[in-house]
Amino acid sequence: MQQFDIGIVGLGVMGENLALNFERNGFAVAGFDQEPSKRESFTARASKARAARSLEELVAGLRTPRRVLIMVPAGAAVDAVIAGLAPLLQAGDVVIDGGNTLFSDTQRRALALEDTGILYVGAGVSGGEEGALRGPALMPGGHPQAWPVIRPLLQAIAAKADDGEPCCDWMGPGGAGHFVKMVHNGIEYADMQIICESYWLMHSLLGMKPADMSGVFARWNGTELESYLIAITSDILARVDEDSGQPLVDMILDTAEQKGTGKWASQLALDMGVTAPTIADAVFARTVSAVKDERVAAADILKGPRRRFEGDREAFIEKIRRALLAAKICAYAQGFQLLRAADQEHQWGLQFGAIASVWRAGCIIRAKLLQDIRAAFGRDAQLVNLLVDPHIAQVMADCEQDLREVVAAAALHGIAVPAFMSALAYYDAYRSPRLPANLLQAQRDYFGAHKYRRVDRAGVFHTHWTQAE
Numbered sequence: 001m002q003q004f005d006i007g008i009v010g011l012g013v014m015g016e017n018l019a020l021n022f023e024r025n026g027f028a029v030a031g032f033d034q035e036p037s038k039r040e041s042f043t044a045r046a047s048k049a050r051a052a053r054s055l056e057e058l059v060a061g062l063r064t065p066r067r068v069l070i071m072v073p074a075g076a077a078v079d080a081v082i083a084g085l086a087p088l089l090q091a092g093d094v095v096i097d098g099g100n101t102l103f104s105d106t107q108r109r110a111l112a113l114e115d116t117g118i119l120y121v122g123a124g125v126s127g128g129e130e131g132a133l134r135g136p137a138l139m140p141g142g143h144p145q146a147w148p149v150i151r152p153l154l155q156a157i158a159a160k161a162d163d164g165e166p167c168c169d170w171m172g173p174g175g176a177g178h179f180v181k182m183v184h185n186g187i188e189y190a191d192m193q194i195i196c197e198s199y200w201l202m203h204s205l206l207g208m209k210p211a212d213m214s215g216v217f218a219r220w221n222g223t224e225l226e227s228y229l230i231a232i233t234s235d236i237l238a239r240v241d242e243d244s245g246q247p248l249v250d251m252i253l254d255t256a257e258q259k260g261t262g263k264w265a266s267q268l269a270l271d272m273g274v275t276a277p278t279i280a281d282a283v284f285a286r287t288v289s290a291v292k293d294e295r296v297a298a299a300d301i302l303k304g305p306r307r308r309f310e311g312d313r314e315a316f317i318e319k320i321r322r323a324l325l326a327a328k329i330c331a332y333a334q335g336f337q338l339l340r341a342a343d344q345e346h347q348w349g350l351q352f353g354a355i356a357s358v359w360r361a362g363c364i365i366r367a368k369l370l371q372d373i374r375a376a377f378g379r380d381a382q383l384v385n386l387l388v389d390p391h392i393a394q395v396m397a398d399c400e401q402d403l404r405e406v407v408a409a410a411a412l413h414g415i416a417v418p419a420f421m422s423a424l425a426y427y428d429a430y431r432s433p434r435l436p437a438n439l440l441q442a443q444r445d446y447f448g449a450h451k452y453r454r455v456d457r458a459g460v461f462h463t464h465w466t467q468a469e
């Protein structure tokens with residue numbers, strides 16, 4: 001009997017919780033996982049949802065047009081699931097990949113399914129385990145005919161912003177949904193890194209203990225910085241390790257891992273010629289953390305300053321807060337630049353205000369600041385850079401001196417704050433009518449006859465630099 005509204009393939013952290021979310025919202029759900037223990041735990045947690053023993057059984061139980069959500073690890077597993085599903089489905093059925101898939105893989109898969117009439121969707125899903133269960137932010141994109149078929153279900157399970165709007169909107173055709181999610185994660189990487197750098201400055205420069213820093217982050221969460229990541233940072237810093245009795249954060253090895261979305265965002269920024277250094281530096285901050293043994297050995301060889309912090313500690317904590325706000329804005333500016341470039345290249349018709357809207361709740365980067373960002377794109381939907389919106393530019397003007405002082409203090413005390421530094425460099429470069437690229441062009445022309453353009457007349461020019469005048 002065809003009784004299920006949606007089938008979910010992959011009942012791991014995300015798939016199982018999304019299934020329970022659909023069920024709570026009144027939808028009949030069937031799930032399948034290749035791992036029998038996952039099917040059992042799913043059946044145990046669900047009230048009416050069923051675990052199928054095969055893809056055939058899953059598909060046979062779905063109402064038409066069938067809706068199948070794939071929540072397996074990105075890459076080969078998605079291809080394997082599609083290969084299993086496609087022969088079982090028919091034209092008009094919808095397949096949604098909700099994993100963190102590279103957008104070009106989504107475009108490739110959509111193209112491969114085109115002749116079958118199966119409507120393929122790549123949906124960004126954010127919110128982690130808790131978000132999946134209680135209400136994630138959803139960023140679907142792909143075959144436009146799929147949207148009316150999946151919209152009622154996705155908008156029902158999505159987080160709701162303060163104004164009641166569901167944090168789920170159609171991003172555009174092709175790989176638009178997965179591209180938007182990748183940029184979300186790039187911003188997530190940068191935001192996490194500047195929060196870590198703030199913690200590290202308070203630890204290294206001010207000698208603060210995690211419990212005290214937890215209080216600082218809790219206080220900050222009552223300001224313009226209010227966000228999920230600031231809130232969880234406060235919680236994390238307050239947690240005591242049951243085994244050692246020490247703050248748990250001090251017992252965690254300082255080597256960061258990553259699954260690839262921040263790297264893709266940085267690679268694509270380079271490919272598209274978009275300046276996104278704070279996102280890239282957040283990725284590099286993870287890679288340098290990962291070479292722990294090298295860092296420990298280098299610490300005995302490489303010298304740095306030995307200074308103590310002298311100054312007003314409370315005033316410096318406030319400077320860090322304001323630097324964090326400025327750097328966070330720079331990270332968002334870079335993320336939206338990336339979206340803008342991709343939109344121009346792929347003609348997706350991305351609505352930047354709607355994207356900011358969707359990120360207001362449910363997702364990992366949810367933050368009060370997104371209200372301002374949404375308002376900025378409301379004032380000018382084609383805003384060339386978030387930084388030049390009048391309100392955002394004023395916030396930057398209010399905080400830029402704090403960012404400078406925090407970066408300067410870090411540099412003078414030998415504390416690595418790469419994301420803060422690159423945010424400041426981005427801001428200064430972007431607001432500079434002149435940069436030293438004139439000399440760079442001359443160097444390129446000198447050694448490679450690459451030519452340059454002049455400030456006083458049109459055309460391209462080459463100078464025989466080694467010939468006497």
Ligand SMILES: NC(=O)C1=CN([C@@H]2O[C@H](COP(=O)(O)OP(=O)(O)OC[C@H]3O[C@@H](n4cnc5c(N)ncnc54)[C@H](OP(=O)(O)O)[C@@H]3O)[C@@H](O)[C@H]2O)C=CC1
Binds near residue numbers: 009035098101126127
């Ligand atoms: N965890 C998170 O916070 C978030 C994750 N995501 C993305 O969502 C996707 C899923 O993540 P997550 O739930 O954490 O991953 P998990 O590893 O927890 O779950 C994936 C599940 O899919 C199963 N699976 C793998 N291949 C197949 C297959 N061919 N057929 C059926 N089942 C299969 C796995 O089984 P087995 O264990 O046997 O391999 C596993 O049970 C990923 O792309 C991830 O990046 C997105 C947002 C947040």
Ligand SMILES: O=C(CO)[C@H](O)[C@H](O)COP(=O)(O)O
Binds near residue numbers: 125126185258260364
């Ligand atoms: O997509 C997510 C949140 O939005 C996932 O949690 C993702 O795993 C985070 O990336 P990484 O594992 O590389 O830190």
